[in-house]
Amino acid sequence: MAGTLETLQSTIRDRRSGDPASSYVARLTAKGRAKIAQKLGEEAVETVIAAMEGDRAGVTSEAADLLFHLGVLLADMDLGFEDVFAELERREGVSGLDEKAARPQD
Numbered sequence: 001m002a003g004t005l006e007t008l009q010s011t012i013r014d015r016r017s018g019d020p021a022s023s024y025v026a027r028l029t030a031k032g033r034a035k036i037a038q039k040l041g042e043e044a045v046e047t048v049i050a051a052m053e054g055d056r057a058g059v060t061s062e063a064a065d066l067l068f069h070l071g072v073l074l075a076d077m078d079l080g081f082e083d084v085f086a087e088l089e090r091r092e093g094v095s096g097l098d099e100k101a102a103r104p105q106d
């Protein structure tokens with residue numbers, strides 16, 4: 001499971017500086033962070049709509065789009081899924097998790 005994200009992330013990092021004519025990652029990256037974030041938001045909304053319709057295949061497909069676009073955004077911010085996993089693992093160690101404790105230290 002995590003290996004799939006690792007492979008995807010590696011492909012995304014590789015394609016960022018690729019040819020926009022043949023690579024969606026390169027094309028989206030060239031449009032800038034605001035556009036990447038907008039796409040992520042759109043995929044989130046599409047996931048929510050599929051969920052509200054009880055469309056399990058739709059949620060699966062939209063969630064894949066969501067994770068992919070999250071990967072593109074993380075890469076653009078010089079972050080990776082390993083940073084997200086580390087944060088999730090940190091939270092596992094926090095008892096009585098509340099909003100403040102859930103936030104990483106600045």
Ligand SMILES: N=c1c2ncn([C@@H]3O[C@H](COP(=O)(O)OP(=O)(O)OP(=O)(O)O)[C@@H](O)[C@H]3O)c2ncn1[C@@H]1O[C@H](COP(=O)(O)O)[C@@H](O)[C@H]1O
Nearest residue numbers: 008011012015022023024025026028039042064065068069
């Ligand atoms: N997982 C994905 C993936 N999921 C979704 N998409 C693309 O995301 C886009 C989102 O679709 P939309 O209809 O919302 O958007 P659009 O109209 O095509 O684009 P906009 O003009 O709205 O930006 C589609 O063009 C999909 O092809 C993806 N594109 C690439 N990948 C992975 O990234 C790898 C590298 O792709 P390239 O950069 O194209 O080589 C691929 O091998 C895949 O593993």
